[in-house]
Amino acid sequence: MGEEQSALDLCSQDSVLCSQHVDGDIEGLVVRMAREDPSWGYKRIVGAMANLGHKVSDQTVGNILKWHDIPPAPERKQSTSWKDFIRAHMAVMVGTDFFTVEVLTLRGLKTYYVLFFLHLESRRICLAGVTRHPDEEWMEQMARNVTMESTGFLSNCRYLLHDRDTKYCPSFRQLIEAEKVRCLALPPKSPNLNAFAERWVRSVKDECLSKLILFGERSLKRALHHYEIHYHQERNHQGKDNLLLFPLPTRQNSRKQQKLRCQQRLGGLLKYYECEVA
Numbered sequence: 001m002g003e004e005q006s007a008l009d010l011c012s013q014d015s016v017l018c019s020q021h022v023d024g025d026i027e028g029l030v031v032r033m034a035r036e037d038p039s040w041g042y043k044r045i046v047g048a049m050a051n052l053g054h055k056v057s058d059q060t061v062g063n064i065l066k067w068h069d070i071p072p073a074p075e076r077k078q079s080t081s082w083k084d085f086i087r088a089h090m091a092v093m094v095g096t097d098f099f100t101v102e103v104l105t106l107r108g109l110k111t112y113y114v115l116f117f118l119h120l121e122s123r124r125i126c127l128a129g130v131t132r133h134p135d136e137e138w139m140e141q142m143a144r145n146v147t148m149e150s151t152g153f154l155s156n157c158r159y160l161l162h163d164r165d166t167k168y169c170p171s172f173r174q175l176i177e178a179e180k181v182r183c184l185a186l187p188p189k190s191p192n193l194n195a196f197a198e199r200w201v202r203s204v205k206d207e208c209l210s211k212l213i214l215f216g217e218r219s220l221k222r223a224l225h226h227y228e229i230h231y232h233q234e235r236n237h238q239g240k241d242n243l244l245l246f247p248l249p250t251r252q253n254s255r256k257q258q259k260l261r262c263q264q265r266l267g268g269l270l271k272y273y274e275c276e277v278a
Helices: 002-010 012-021 024-036 042-051 058-067 073-078 082-092 136-146 170-177 191-207 216-234
Strands: 093-105 108-119 125-131 159-162 182-185 260-265 270-275
Touching: 024 042, 024 058, 042 058, 082 093, 093 191, 093 216, 108 191, 108 216, 125 136, 125 216, 136 170, 159 191, 170 182, 191 216, 216 260, 216 270
Parallel strands: 093 159, 159 182
Antiparallel strands: 093 108, 108 125, 260 270
16 A cells, blocks of 8 residues: 555656556556456556556556546455446346336226346346236245246346335345345435346337237236247347347257248247248
């Protein structure tokens, strides 16, 4: 701390000029290293830069970090941004949320609640349940379903992100945490902290539900079932290198010279293309 603080004191007057005198690529690399490796001090960054063929001094590194409001290593190590936390734990983290759908019934328009879980790294979706009354008893059953040993969606996961909706009752969280999955309640009015789940809600509504007139609960479940298959096996995902998440082997091994055919779901609402199997 003393060594780095001294360097900061020496360069305080010219830190404003840092971005004007240091190559932009070098500056970007220093900032990236400091943010991705919170424990790295100035000398460690200087050494890593030298490995890449860039010669910079401790003072230059200090200038760059000060310009970008990045504290010295000891202070940086003690604070982890939400983005870094998510990135480090994506393989064992699941987000959950509700969304509502208006459905026509014999008794008029009714609101249904859809509970889903999303594995952050793979983007795999689990449509846990559909109900008009997401009460405590129903939520407890959902918790049991997703934590079943070996077959539950939360098996092999460590964290569950959810908002502060009162439907996530204490008994729901207790059942989840009993299976060694920690529930992380997000701060109020912060949907961006569960961005993957929010993005999925937008996708299922924009691409499917908002374009259908749903008659009864069975109609809703049928639409969700087809969209879930389409989402996993037939729809390219820009956030995953524009690839299919879980393509079937026959589609993955198709040859370009084979005849193409357009497949449809939900009366042509969801479309995809595949090669005919010889």
